[in-house]
Amino acid sequence: MTAAPVRRRGRILLSSPDVGGREQELVAEAIASGWIAPLGPMVDAFEQRIAERCGRAHAVALSSGTAALHLALLELGARPGRAVIVPTMTFIATANAVVYTGAEPVFVDCDPETGILSPALLEEALAALQAEGTTVAAVVPVDLLGRCADYPVLDGICARYGVPVVSDAAEALGSSWRGRPAGSSGVMAALSFNGNKIMTTSGGGMLLTDDAATAQRIRYLSTQARQPAVHYEHTEVGYNYRLSNVLAALGLAQLERLDEMIGRRRALREHYAALVDGVPGVRVFQREGDAGDNCWLTALLVDPAEAGWSVDDLRGALDLADIESRPLWNPMHRQPVFTGARGHLDGSADRLFATGLTLPSGSSLSADQVDDVLETMGAFLEQRR
Incomplete structure (x- = not known):
């Protein structure tokens, strides 16, 4: 079993401001x-x-x-x-x-x-x-x-x-x-x-x-x-x-600096895509046709039946390593404040919420922080393989 990398700095967040x-x-x-x-x-x-x-x-x-x-x-x-x-x-x-x-x-x-x-x-x-x-x-x-x-x-x-x-x-x-x-x-x-x-x-x-x-x-x-x-x-x-x-x-x-910041987010998405390439039941959300996207947040979709683990398992491993991750948006029809609201629903948003996980995507992430995230995820995938 491969150990997760040791944290070298404070908590790594999803999308911190990038200012200089x-x-x-x-x-x-x-x-x-x-x-x-x-x-x-x-x-x-x-x-x-x-x-x-x-x-x-x-x-x-x-x-x-x-x-x-x-x-x-x-x-x-x-x-x-x-x-x-x-x-x-x-x-x-x-x-x-x-x-x-x-x-x-x-x-x-x-x-x-x-x-x-x-x-x-x-x-x-x-x-x-x-x-x-x-x-x-x-x-x-x-x-x-x-x-x-x-x-x-x-x-x-x-x-x-x-x-x-x-x-x-x-x-x-x-x-x-x-x-x-x-x-x-x-x-x-x-x-x-x-x-x-x-x-x-x-x-x-x-x-x-x-x-x-x-x-x-x-x-x-x-x-x-x-x-x-x-x-x-x-x-x-x-x-x-x-x-x-x-x-x-x-x-x-x-x-x-907008185009530069978008470029850094896209490069990070490419790292995630390479990391999960070939992993059963796992793919980068919105990956197909994303050439025009700004890659604000990169998320994974995980089919637990095929992968053998769930997004909650990965989120737990990232949290132990002090890395923030978060489910996709909790659909509005599930929000207590909108109980009883009308909707035209087919379950798609529910499934994305259950199987999606957004990952650190900010352009302000340092090279060391990116390495930490990728190493932590790599160690998790190795353990679950």
């Missing part, structure tokens, strides 16, 4: 400029460059990706008495944004190979809601773990029912699908710059659109819906959702 000298330089520049409070030249530049990267006419920098989804859904008329379709295989922020508007989230299952919203079940859900007379304010596909949804297919389905699409591209900045960059699809799209994302502004997000009036409206709502008066005057409820100039400086530096 350039980030310090631009943040210091923002502070020295005096633009400390929200908005300023760094915000303007960050919006422009993200819009260019994503092939959009307009971008609005916000406090989170959740804020972007919330405002997008409000603009599309999500409110009590209406429904919004979201994948059940997603992080809860997608569904929470629906609840913030008062609309009902209706959960739809995923393709078992990619984890992306199932076109067949989406059409089933739209037909059922239309038949009962429920207005669907929007469909929100999720670009899961850096894999873009097949928007041409989903857009076509939604167009037949007259329902707009909002792209939740929170996990996919830098990815592409059939030549289209993540964030370029839907009437609006949302990005996230949370601390664990492919690039970070500590916290933050972005709403993308091609419509100038929509961008202007989102800016208005996200700055407390203040009217253009000398005094503070408000005719409707707004939100404190804007990104600060200092955090935008961090984002500008991160954006300069």
